[in-house]
Amino acid sequence: MASLKTAVSYSRRLLTAITHQVTRTLMLFTSGGASTCPDCRSSNLQTSSSAAAGAEKGEDSFLKWFLLLIPATTFGLGTWQVKRRQWKLQLINELHKLTAAAPIPLPLDPHELKTLEYRRVRVRGRYDHSKELYILPRSPVDPEREAREAGRLSSSGERGANVVTPFHCTDLGITILVNRGYVPRQKISPETRMKGQVEGEVDVVGVVRLTEIRKPFVPNNDVERNRWHYRDLEAMSNLTGAEPIFIDADFASTIPGGPIGGQTRVTLRNEHMQYIITWYGLCAATSYMWFAKFIKRI
Known part of the structure; x- marks a missing residue:
């Protein structure tokens, strides 16, 4: 019976000691990892600063390449309009040739007529x-x-x-x-x-x-x-x-x-030159802004 009481008393003291240690650890964690050791506090601050700098650098890198999509996209649209303008001018030229060609007798075949517009x-x-x-x-x-x-x-x-x-x-x-x-x-x-x-x-x-x-x-x-x-x-x-x-x-x-x-x-609507100027102008402006922010600053 005496030995049982001794074991219970020892268990209570051990549980109390463990509780105090856990409480202290939680207090240190919630205080941002503060330590009574000056060297430890300095090390923690350096680690936090390095992590913050790394995160900021990663965000700048992502923003840098993401914003580069704007001038790249406008350049692509301008190039597409150049090709569209060439196609439209060729179509207008073909229509003028048809309307200026020597006349032929009117065919009676409806299927043939559908291919003879202009x-x-x-x-x-x-x-x-x-x-x-x-x-x-x-x-x-x-x-x-x-x-x-x-x-x-x-x-x-x-x-x-x-x-x-x-x-x-x-x-x-x-x-x-x-x-x-x-x-x-x-x-x-x-x-x-x-x-x-x-x-x-x-x-x-x-x-x-x-x-x-x-x-x-x-x-x-x-x-x-x-x-x-x-x-x-x-x-x-x-x-x-x-x-x-x-x-x-x-x-x-x-x-x-x-x-x-x-x-x-036979004059088809042809505004592709205006679109070309617009898209290439936006490409030039956004390219300069990107250069000034991410390259010239460095």
Whole structure:
């Protein structure tokens, strides 16, 4: 019994000593590792400073290379716009070649016609002025002015309509649709331009055009009021009884007193040079800022 009491007493003293040691260790830990030893405190401060400096250096290195993505990205976008501009200029050149090539007879194969947009063709026949259609509002085609005004929200110049007239091809035995050209607003009514309402057979050279899909913000065609805003060959042919074949008469087909031909727009929107200047300018500015902050400072 005495030995049991001695063992219990010894266990209590040992437990008390362990408790005091754990408490002291926790106090040292919560005080930031402070030590009564001056050399120990100095060593701890040096270690903390080194760790902080290393962390800061790592953050600067990450930020340095991350920000370099900005000039690299803008340089890539500028280079892409250079290639886009070359592609657009080549496309415009090809369209001009098609509209200036020697005319060919109008083929009757619908599949062949789909591959001939902007190709010049020649037909002979007579107009049916009683079924004129009006695509409006339109302004007369001026390639040089359109190139200057490309990208603007509004453009200058008068407004009128393009006159589309059924044309019976006597050599082919079919009726097609011919965009005779532009008339100002006050000349839309046929009674105001009777001299241009030619009778009899004529030769017409024109550019093949395909049907259009209505673009956003373009109004729907008003068939009942004969106000067309885009080429819908199916609806136009159903209304006039013509085949869904459409050509823009060239300028040489213009008849005095009638609509002005040559209203095919082949000037595509080309703003790539502005984008090139913008992206390369941003690349130069951000590259200098990156150099000043991370290289010049060192």
